[in-house]
Amino acid sequence: MCGATDTVLHLVRPLGFSTDDKHLKRAGLDYWKFVDIRYWDSFDAFLAAQDELQLHFFTTKVERAYTEVCYQPGDYLIFGRETKGLPEEIITLYRDRCATIPMSNPNIRSINLGMAAGIVLYEAIRQVAQG
Numbered sequence: 404m405c406g407a408t409d410t411v412l413h414l415v416r417p418l419g420f421s422t423d424d425k426h427l428k429r430a431g432l433d434y435w436k437f438v439d440i441r442y443w444d445s446f447d448a449f450l451a452a453q454d455e456l457q458l459h460f461f462t463t464k465v466e467r468a469y470t471e472v473c474y475q476p477g478d479y480l481i482f483g484r485e486t487k488g489l490p491e492e493i494i495t496l497y498r499d500r501c502a503t504i505p506m507s508n509p510n511i512r513s514i515n516l517g518m519a520a521g522i523v524l525y526e527a528i529r530q531v532a533q534g
Contacts, residue, residue: 413440415445419486460502461501463513465501
């Protein structure tokens with residue numbers, strides 16, 4: 404998705420997966436060569452290098468819908484781990500910068516990370532294109 408949209412992918416260590424060629428090829432992801440990937444040694448290092456006003460965090464633990472966010476060129480869309488989501492301290496610290504993807508079924512805890520990222524990324528692209 405990042406390759407298809409010319410979106411930079413920022414990955415923060417420690418990763419929950421391997422990005423070496425052997426693992427990517429086995430997963431059929433030979434298009435990674437078209438993705439601009441930037442690695443960060445820690446989330447603190449990533450945050451320290453960014454303008455806070457360009458950060459948007461996504462979690463199931465807030466009420467504000469992702470469609471209520473006003474996205475601008477250069478913004479960062481930040482998602483937590485597939486299994487745990489964002490750490491509570493990040494949600495608390497940046498609550499005013501958090502949004503969620505509404506789900507109508509209360510029995511479903513969350514949707515998968517790739518799907519969530521796609522939903523939000525294409526909304527951001529739509530808004531930026533409309534100016």
